[in-house]
Amino acid sequence: MDTKEYIESGILEAYVLGALPAEGEAHVLAAIERNPELELEIENIENTLFQFAVNNEVTPPPHMEAKIWKKITDGQEINNVKEGLPSSDKESINFSVHPVGWWTANLRYAALWIGLGGSILLNAALFFRSGVQRNELSGVVRQIDSIRAANISLVLTVNNYIKSKKMMADNDMQTIVMHTVVKGHPMAATLYVNKYKTEGYVMIDALPVPPDGMQYQLWAMQAGKPVDMGTIDIDIANTSTMQKIEKSAISGEAFAISLEKKGGSIVPTMENIYVMGKS
């Protein structure tokens, strides 16, 4: 069975609808591994079913969000560490006094006062130490947060390169590199468009971070006229990640990116066109 027959058999729809037994699912997954064209088809089916779900959405009652979050966090409370005084403090006070002779009794009182004094000193030392430890801990937490942020950024970059590599290897994806049009300023961005011109992604390779109140905008030249292909998220421009182009038809003789006011413009500001590439 060739790819076209396989797609037209409806087995991919059955897979996404969850109507295949485990064995059938494994067959489809293996087929996708062998043939990336099927992956695109699967994604189209998933998109359609998601649209179907969106079309039937039902808004939950307003209290549900807080209720669900409480349920989630309730389940995590078991991991919380209970704070409290060290048990040795209680023990230092809670010993029993037996009826004994005067010296023995006075010695007991002396021992009690020494014990109490020691306990106060110990508490003070522990309090001081816990303050130092708290400071150290908050430093570690900050470090972990920063490592987490760096980790997220790194994984996103790697994912971006993997996706970019897959798209470049995919015969059905056209790659259009947009080069700088400003002399002395090396800039670049890449566009990936599928063969049906229905799906595309833009990746910023090297563009300056847009100043406050400004945003990059993608344009397609169609019959010599610029057509808006949407603005590029400021985060995307900052982090060199990839953005899906939210247009159903992505075609043109050439593509360009210009710097525009936030929210985009109806026509491009010609002197602010930074990169351009022919398709």
Place this chain on the structure above:
Amino acid sequence: MLAQSTYTEQELILLLQQRSKEAFNYLYKNYCAVLLGVIVKVVYDQETANDVLQETFVKIWNNINQYNPQKGRIYTWMLNIARNSAIDKLRSKGEIMKSKIQMGDDAVNNIQNRNNVEQVTDTIGLRKVVSTLKPEYEIIINLAYFKGFTLDEISKTLNIPLGTVKTRMRSAIQQLRAVYNN
């Protein structure tokens, strides 16, 4: 589609793995209505549906590390959790078998009785119930997606060959795609 693309799928997954409250807020804001829509289609009862919605979010939260991008998109995974949780809820109440028997008896009648189903869904607040599908396609989607029937079960229930079930599934999705693309 997503209301705001503040996070990409990878970002959302990573943030969920990091147990971020913002990720939960984003997830809830963007997906609660879609997930509840699917759940309501299965359980037909708003109160039960709300319980299932809660279970769904807890499962997404607790099992985010088990999500495998090679098997499909994150929203498909979440929709499947919602749908399967709803089907499990019915099953736990012994209603799924009743439902399967009913579907078997009424499979053909259901095509003519769509108005009844719409009345039921209207009373529980389903906003957009008017089907865009041909009746013979709608029943296949309903059985597979909202009742959890396998290909084989659909074939036996509707008494049509397995190959026809698959091709109707494809036609149904294509019809939907044509509607949404326009």
